[in-house]
Amino acid sequence: QKEVEQDPGPLSVPEGAIVSLNCTYSNSAFQYFMWYRQYSRKGPELLMYTYSSGNKEDGRFTAQVDKSSKYISLFIRDSQPSDSATYLCAMSRTSYDKVIFGPGTSLSVIP
Amino acid sequence: DTGVSQNPRHKITKRGQNVTFRCDPISEHNRLYWYRQTLGQGPEFLTYFQNEAQLEKSRLLSDRFSAERPKGSFSTLEIQRTEQGDSAMYLCASSLDPAGEKLFFGSGTQLSVL
Numbered sequence: 001q002k003e004v005e006q007d008p009g010p011l012s013v014p015e016g017a018i019v020s021l022n023c024t025y026s027n028s029a030f031q032y033f034m035w036y037r038q039y040s041r042k043g044p045e046l047l048m049y050t051y052s053s054g055n056k057e058d059g060r061f062t063a064q065v066d067k068s069s070k071y072i073s074l075f076i077r078d079s080q081p082s083d084s085a086t087y088l089c090a091m092s093r094t095s096y097d098k099v100i101f102g103p104g105t106s107l108s109v110i111p
Numbered sequence: 112d113t114g115v116s117q118n119p120r121h122k123i124t125k126r127g128q129n130v131t132f133r134c135d136p137i138s139e140h141n142r143l144y145w146y147r148q149t150l151g152q153g154p155e156f157l158t159y160f161q162n163e164a165q166l167e168k169s170r171l172l173s174d175r176f177s178a179e180r181p182k183g184s185f186s187t188l189e190i191q192r193t194e195q196g197d198s199a200m201y202l203c204a205s206s207l208d209p210a211g212e213k214l215f216f217g218s219g220t221q222l223s224v225l
Contacts, residue, residue: 004153006153008151032212034212034213036214041218042218042219043115043202043204043216043217043218043219044154044202044214044216045215045216046213046214046215049212049213088153088154090153092212095208095209095210095212096208096209097212098144098156098159098167099144099156099212099214100156101146101153101154101155101156102153103151103152103153104151104152104153
């Protein structure tokens, strides 16, 4: 079993839809949870960052962490064609530890 | 441009040859990471440095791979005796303590081994 699991998709939604992306993990020691967005032929870029459990909102994006279920989510409201990318969940045990990535979910937002 | 810079962007080599990639991190960042990414997969951790010290190397990493970060500035990743299975995107990222988990990535070096 991989440490971090993620539905690879591809996920295709119409413009304006609410998108839900999810990851599960096996290591209960993870405390830092991130979402990265990766456009084709580019490096990943940090989108959201959460420490421990709870919700965090930034514009159209909301990140949720449920440590009891070892489950994290990213919600995108009013999705735009420019949101079309691969979304990678990532996590680490401490701010000094290596970051482990999920396999990514490919998202297409259709105009 | 003050982002993470990687060179070359593309590298084509024949099996058995040695290749070296360079990464220039964001100047004030003291942490530097190397990841490998294949199509349809997330970045796979290879190794990371804090300043010039190599703190961890993936157990999955063959002895053919070596990385250095002299003087805690730029870093090089060398692959000796390349194999077709080494074909991948090699990504470099940097971060600044104490927010070590917030990685800033370069655009990567795409390696093709023929």
